[in-house]
Every structure is written in structure tokens, then in C-alpha cells.
Amino acid sequence: MRVLKSHLKTSVAALCVVLPCAAFAEAPILVTSGADAGADSLRAALATAAASGAPSTIVLAPGTHIDLASGLTYGGTDALAIRGNGARITSLANITLLTASEGADLTLTGLTLQGPGGFDINNRGDIDQTAGKGIFVDVRDDQSGVVTLRLSDVTVANVAGHGVHISDCSLADDCGSGGGGAGEGSPASISVVFSDVTIDGVGQGRFDADGLRVDERSAGSIHLVATGSTFMGVGADGAELDEGQDGDVIVMVTDTLFIRNGDYCDPAILSAFMPAEPEGEFEQGKMTEAEIPGPITSSPDDRCFEREVDLHEDGSVEEYEFANDVDDGFDIDEAGAGSILATVTRATISDNFDEGLDFDEEGAVSIELAIFDSTARGNTDDAIKNSEEGPGHAIGIVANVSVTNNGGVGVVFEEEGEGDTHVVSLGGITMGNDDGDTGFEVVQDDDGFGTFKIMGTTIADGTDTDGVVMADG
Numbered sequence: 001m002r003v004l005k006s007h008l009k010t011s012v013a014a015l016c017v018v019l020p021c022a023a024f025a026e027a028p029i030l031v032t033s034g035a036d037a038g039a040d041s042l043r044a045a046l047a048t049a050a051a052s053g054a055p056s057t058i059v060l061a062p063g064t065h066i067d068l069a070s071g072l073t074y075g076g077t078d079a080l081a082i083r084g085n086g087a088r089i090t091s092l093a094n095i096t097l098l099t100a101s102e103g104a105d106l107t108l109t110g111l112t113l114q115g116p117g118g119f120d121i122n123n124r125g126d127i128d129q130t131a132g133k134g135i136f137v138d139v140r141d142d143q144s145g146v147v148t149l150r151l152s153d154v155t156v157a158n159v160a161g162h163g164v165h166i167s168d169c170s171l172a173d174d175c176g177s178g179g180g181g182a183g184e185g186s187p188a189s190i191s192v193v194f195s196d197v198t199i200d201g202v203g204q205g206r207f208d209a210d211g212l213r214v215d216e217r218s219a220g221s222i223h224l225v226a227t228g229s230t231f232m233g234v235g236a237d238g239a240e241l242d243e244g245q246d247g248d249v250i251v252m253v254t255d256t257l258f259i260r261n262g263d264y265c266d267p268a269i270l271s272a273f274m275p276a277e278p279e280g281e282f283e284q285g286k287m288t289e290a291e292i293p294g295p296i297t298s299s300p301d302d303r304c305f306e307r308e309v310d311l312h313e314d315g316s317v318e319e320y321e322f323a324n325d326v327d328d329g330f331d332i333d334e335a336g337a338g339s340i341l342a343t344v345t346r347a348t349i350s351d352n353f354d355e356g357l358d359f360d361e362e363g364a365v366s367i368e369l370a371i372f373d374s375t376a377r378g379n380t381d382d383a384i385k386n387s388e389e390g391p392g393h394a395i396g397i398v399a400n401v402s403v404t405n406n407g408g409v410g411v412v413f414e415e416e417g418e419g420d421t422h423v424v425s426l427g428g429i430t431m432g433n434d435d436g437d438t439g440f441e442v443v444q445d446d447d448g449f450g451t452f453k454i455m456g457t458t459i460a461d462g463t464d465t466d467g468v469v470m471a472d473g
Contacts, residue, residue, distance in 0.1 A: 028083075031060040036069055042089070043072055050076035060087040060111075071095040071132070077102045077140075084111030084154075092116045094125045094160050094205070095132040103139040103188075107150040117158030117201060119235075121269055121300045125160025125205025130173075133161045134202060139168035143188040146223075152195040160205025162213045163234065166190050169215040175242065183244065185217025194226040203235030204264055207303045208327075211261065212239040221247035221338065230257045235264030237331040238352070245336040248365075254345045258329030262353035265304030267324045273299040279321040284312040292320050326353035326380065332360065339365040339392065349376040349383065356383040356406070366392040366419065372399045382408035383433065393419040393448070398457075399426040406433045410461065414443040421450035421468055431460040438464045 029048050033040040042060065049056035055078045064087040072089070074080055080100070089097055089111065097113045100106050113134045125131040134156035139147050149166055156163040161173075168190060169175035171183035192214060203209030211234040216222050222241050231238030238261035243249045275293035289309065296305045306325050310318045329352035334340045340361045349356035356379040361367040367388045376383035383406040388394040394415040403410035410433035415421040421444040430439025439461040444450030450468030463470075 028057045028059045031058060031064065034064045034066050036066065042066055046072055046074045049080055050074055052076070053078065055079040057081045057083065059083045060085050062086055064088070065090070067091065068095065068097065069093065071097055071099060073099045073101050074104060074106070075101050077104055079105035079107070081107040081109075082111065083109055086110050088112045088114065090114045093132070094129060096134075096136050096161075097132070097159065098135050100137045103137060103143050103147055105148045106135075106137060108135070108154050109152045110154075112155040112157070114155070114157045115159035115202075119160045119205030121264055121266060121304070123205070124301065126207075131161035131206035131209060132159050133165050134159045134163045134199075135165070136162075137166040139166065139186055139188060139190070141170070141186055143168075143186040146189045146191050148191045148193070150193045151197045153197075155198040155200065156202060157198070157200045159202050161203065161209045163199040163202035163211045165213045166192065167215045168220065169217045169244070175215040175217075175244075183215070183217050185220070185245070187219045189220035189223065189247065190214055190216050191223040192225070194224075194229045197226070197229040199229075199231050199234065199238070201233045206235070207264060207301055208236050209264070210234060210237045210240040210327075214241045216243050216247060217245050219246045222249045224251045224253070226253045226256050228255045230259070231261060231329070232257065232259045234261040236327040237261060238329045240331040241333070243334045243336065243338060246338055247336065248338040249332050249334050249340045249342075251332070251340075251342040251344075253330075253343070253347055255347075257348045258350075258352060258356065259348065260351045261329050262327030265301070265324045265326050267326065270299055270304055270324055273305070274322055278323075279319070280317075281319040282317055284314055284318070285316050287317040289317055292317055293322070296322070328352055328355040328358040329379065330356070331358045334360070334367075335362045337363050337365065339363075340367040340369075342369045344369070344371040344374060346372070347374040349374065349379065351378040353380050355379060355381045355385050355408070358382075358385050360387045360389070361392060362389045363392060366395060368393075368395040370397040370399075371401055373401070375402045376406065376410070377402070377404045378406065380407045382406065382412050383410050385409075385412040386414070387412070388415045388419060388421075389417060391418040394421045394423075396423040397426070398423070398428065401428040403428070403430045403439065404432050409434045409441045409464070410439040412441045414441070414445070415448060415450070416445045418446050418448055420444070420448040423451070424453045425455065425457040425459075427456045429458040429460065431458070433461050436461050438462055440464070442468050444468050
């Protein structure tokens with residue numbers, strides 16, 4: 001035991017080389033037992049850290065395996081670091097594995113958190129219970145400053161709900177997307193730092209459960225840095241950042257994969273529940289709303305169906321359409337007085353069931369994306385979509401990006417308000433997108449000014465522009 005504790009103290013010193021350990025208490029709390037509870041267990045260490053009233057570091061013995069019957073909770077408000085040393089936290093129960101219930105800054109390294117798996121729309125994790133998450137940080141209503149979550153060499157897998165969820169929203173799991181900005185939150189901003197993180201096979205047991213989900217309301221912003229990470233096989237979006245009110249979304253993603261996400265509402269499973277005529281278009285006065293198919297009510301999860309109905313001026317049906325609510329590789333929604341500022345480098349965005357990247361800004365500022373040296377292929381809808389719906393600008397640099405064989409348009413920048421649209425494509429290729437029809441779509445719908453400059457890019461599937469001036473390099 002003395003040798004083991006000496007090794008664990010050495011591990012803390014190594015941790016401090018890469019993390020700001022000056023903020024943590026000098027004496028680490030050592031976990032030498034793999035038991036679910038009791039002396040020297042992780043559950044006991046979390047209780048000790050919460051009661052300490054100071055920042056704490058917990059260090060697990062190398063190779064520890066903890067099988068949980070119930071979720072772990074850290075109830076302190078001071079920062080906590082957990083050094084896993086390759087430990088595994090697992091459970092065969094549908095539970096949230098680790099919760100920071102009071103919005104504390106949390107740092108995890110060298111750790112795997114794994115749920116029971118086996119979830120899908122026919123084996124849901126949210127019927128008569130709550131779908132478990134991997135890591136949940138619940139921000140307090142009175143928090144200010146920055147709430148920080150740092151993960152390094154961490155894997156989160158096989159939970160029914162969100163893989164990682166940071167919530168600064170009074171509506172909790174019903175907060176929804178950034179569009180509309182429903183719910184209230186604290187003045188705090190949220191910072192997420194991922195390094196060598198894998199999120200795999202989560203979110204398959206609940207509608208709209210993402211790999212990484214950040215819900216931010218009130219005046220704060222969202223900051224995400226992800227390096228060398230993977231978002232794969234997630235039921236909803238691989239990563240979703242929802243900034244519903246004032247504040248920016250600032251993103252830097254490098255060497256990261258977004259692969260095969262968004263299939264909880266699997267069209268192959270749900271096609272049998274679609275109306276015989278899933279869409280229709282009619283002349284005025286020819287079709288009443290009572291005569292078209294109503295909302296679907298008999299499927300494994302009726303939330304998976306989108307139903308849109310447009311009416312003529314006389315109230316008759318102009319058109320209707322049903323669709324499956326599949327999801328994206330990486331989704332950002334910014335709905336208040338803030339911007340989306342994103343840099344994506346050496347990313348792979350492939351085979352997602354809706355868009356690859358789907359960035360939407362509804363406020364008064366801008367959406368700005370610079371994407372370099374990346375690949376987007378095989379996504380069911382648009383590969384890289386950017387939409388600015390307010391009076392802000394849509395700005396894009398697409399450099400040395402390969403965009404091929406996507407079901408929708410390769411790259412979209414659209415500005416629907418009074419701002420400007422400026423897009424530059426440098427090198428790279430688009431091919432086989434939108435049935436071979438459209439590699440780039442650049443649109444300026446309102447009174448603003450738009451430009452699209454192409455320099456050395458092969459656009460084998462053509463361009464679609466409206467309200468912009470084209471310029472070759």
C-alpha cells in the first residue's frame with residue numbers, strides 16, 4: 001500500500017505539468033479501492049472533496065475498475081480534478097455516471113466512463129425513467145465568471161442520453177435548441193476543453209441526446225477547444241452547442257472526427273410509420289387540412305417525425321411534408337446578440353445522417369467560419385452549412401477542403417437579413433454533391449452586399465449564387 005500511494009502522489013506531480021494544479025489542495029485524495037462505496041473508494045473521495053471547502057485532486061490507482069450501482073455525484077462548488085490513470089467507471093444500469101451538481105470546474109484525465117449500451121429507438125432509456133448520461137455539469141443559477149470542463153484522454157461510451165452535458169438552462173433536459181432562446185440561465189460563460197477525447201455510441205436511448213451538449217442561457221458565452229477527439233455513432237448530434245440568448249459561441253477544433261452521428265430516428269426503422277403520401281402540393285381551395293395526414297402517433301418515438309404544413313390565404317393546404325428528424329455531426333445554434341466564430345482544422349466530417357457541420361446564427365452579429373485541410377464526405381444532407389438569419393454577416397474561408405458525395409450541397413453560406421456575405425474558397429475540391437448539381441451555394445437574400453471568390457478550387461459539381469458578386473483568383 002505504501003508503494004501504491006507513493007506512485008499515486010507521483011501521478012499528481014505529473015498531472016500538474018499539464019494542468020493548473022496550483023489552484024488545487026496540495027494533498028491528493030487517493031482512491032485505492034475499486035469498490036462502489038466504502039473506505040478508499042471514489043464515491044468516498046468525492047464526498048471528502050465536496051466537504052473540504054477547497055479545490056481538490058483525486059487520484060485513482062492505475063487500472064482501477066469501478067462498477068456502479070448508482071451514479072457518482074460531486075456536490076462541491078470548488079474545482080475538482082480526477083486523475084484516472086487508466087481507470088474504468090462502468091455500469092450495467094441506465095444511470096448518469098458522474099454529476100457535478102453545483103457547477104464546479106471539473107478536470108478529468110486518463111478515464112473511461114461506460115454505460116450498458118444496447119439502446120436504440122426500440123429499446124429506449126427514457127421510458128418511465130431518465131436516460132443516463134456520461135458526465136453532467138449542472139450550472140448554478142447564481143454562478144458568474146467561467147464554468148470550465150477539461151477532459152484529456154477520456155472516453156465516454158454507451159450511455160442512453162447525452163455523453164457529456166453542461167447545462168446553464170432552467171429547463172434542464174427540455175431546454176431544446178438555441179433557436180428561440182427558451183429558458184433562463186446564470187451570467188456565467190462555459191468553457192469546454194477536449195484533448196484526445198472519444199465519445200462513442202451514446203445518445204441512442206433518447207430523442208435529441210448528443211455526444212457533447214452545452215446549453216447556455218442569459219449573458220454568458222460558450223467556448224470550445226477540441227483537439228484529437230472523436231464524436232462517433234451518437235444518436236443525435238455528435239456535438240451541439242446552444243447559445244440561446246446574449247453571448248458568443250467561439251470554437252477551435254483541430255484533428256477531430258465527426259462520424260456516423262444522428263441516427264436515433266433511423267429512417268430504416270421508421271419508414272413503416274410514414275404516411276403513404278409523405279408530401280403533397282395543391283392549388284388553392286383544393287385541399288383542407290383535415291384531409292391530409294395528421295401527426296404520427298403510433299411509432300416507437302413520435303418526436304422523430306417532423307410535419308410541416310403551409311396554407312394558402314384562404315386556409316386551404318398549399319403543401320405538406322413529413323420527414324425524419326435525423327441529426328448532424330456538429331451543430332451550433334446562436335440565437336441572441338452574439339456571434340459564431342469557428343475555426344476547424346484537419347477535421348473529418350463523414351456519414352452523418354443530416355448535415356455534417358450545421359451552424360445557425362439568428363442574432364444581430366455574425367457567423368464566421370474558417371475551415372482548413374479538412375474532409376467532408378457521405379453526409380446525408382449538406383456537408384458544411386452556415387446560415388445567418390439576422391442583420392449580421394456571413395463570412396467564410398474554405399481552404400484545401402475536400403467535399404465529396406454528400407446528399408445535399410457541399411458548402412453553404414447564406415445571409416437572410418441586412419448583413420453581408422463574403423466567402424473565399426482556396427484550393428480543395430467539391431465533387432458529387434447534391435446529385436452532382438451544387439458544390440457551393442452562396443446567397444445574400446436581403447439588402448447587404450455579397451462576394452464569392454474562388455482561388456484554385458476544383459468545383460466539379462457547380463455553384464449556385466444569388467445576390468453575390470463572383471470573382472476568380
